[in-house]
Amino acid sequence: MTLLVDIVVSTLVLLGAAFVLIGSWGLVRLPSTMERLHGPTKATTLGLGSLLVASVVYFHARLGIWTAHELLISLFLFITAPISANMIAKVHLHRVRIGAIEEPDSIAGPPPLPAGDGDWATFETPKRNTPASTANT
Amino acid sequence: MIGIALQIAFGCVALALLFNGWRLLKGPALGDRIVALDTMVINAIALIVLAGMIGGTATFFEVALLLAMVGFVSTIAYCKFILRGDIVE
Numbered sequence: 745m746t747l748l749v750d751i752v753v754s755t756l757v758l759l760g761a762a763f764v765l766i767g768s769w770g771l772v773r774l775p776s777t778m779e780r781l782h783g784p785t786k787a788t789t790l791g792l793g794s795l796l797v798a799s800v801v802y803f804h805a806r807l808g809i810w811t812a813h814e815l816l817i818s819l820f821l822f823i824t825a826p827i828s829a830n831m832i833a834k835v836h837l838h839r840v841r842i843g844a845i846e847e848p849d850s851i852a853g854p855p856p857l858p859a860g861d862g863d864w865a866t867f868e869t870p871k872r873n874t875p876a877s878t879a880n881t
Numbered sequence: 882m883i884g885i886a887l888q889i890a891f892g893c894v895a896l897a898l899l900f901n902g903w904r905l906l907k908g909p910a911l912g913d914r915i916v917a918l919d920t921m922v923i924n925a926i927a928l929i930v931l932a933g934m935i936g937g938t939a940t941f942f943e944v945a946l947l948l949a950m951v952g953f954v955s956t957i958a959y960c961k962f963i964l965r966g967d968i969v970e
Contacts, residue, residue, distance in 0.1 A: 750882050751882075757883070757890045760890065761889065761890030761894055761927075764894050764924060765897045767897070771917065771920055781912075784916060792923060798934070799934055803934075811942070813943070820946065832919070832956070832960060835911065835960050835963045838963075839911060839912065845910045
């Protein structure tokens, strides 16, 4: 294994581990739930991304084969992370709306209502004549 | 050099898992616990990838891929259960 591969893999592994640690530290440290959603996204994209790229380079240097499994994991996580974050945010908005939890004091404050006279889409009944609406049937 | 870097990274990810466990136990909102569980799955995948690199075998990646899928489905199922009181309607 050459020195170049050594340096690249070590740097990527340390960078990935640092991002994973920072993401989880953000989960502990940030003051409100909506802000805590922000921390672990760093761990998902940058942290695991770096680790998986390091693993691709490492196994190419060690076994002499290119593998695409790691990129598959990365792709899957990149696709699913926004969906689960959206669902968690919806859960939080509903829990605040029914008064099950108090919105704690934070720098940003509670999320503002959207512009116009509408409410958040998750609280409204499905509108007619939109492509995915169940109100059309 | 790679060996030392992998050991340090293993320690960092283990510490991150402990942080997640603390948030999972402390809460206070239900959303925090779901975020903590979701992040724990991500960190477990990171641990599996690191273990595969330390062991030098490429057989761990199917495990990591399956865990990514199961983690996503369980997060969505948990959220759906809280939102609707039912998972498959």
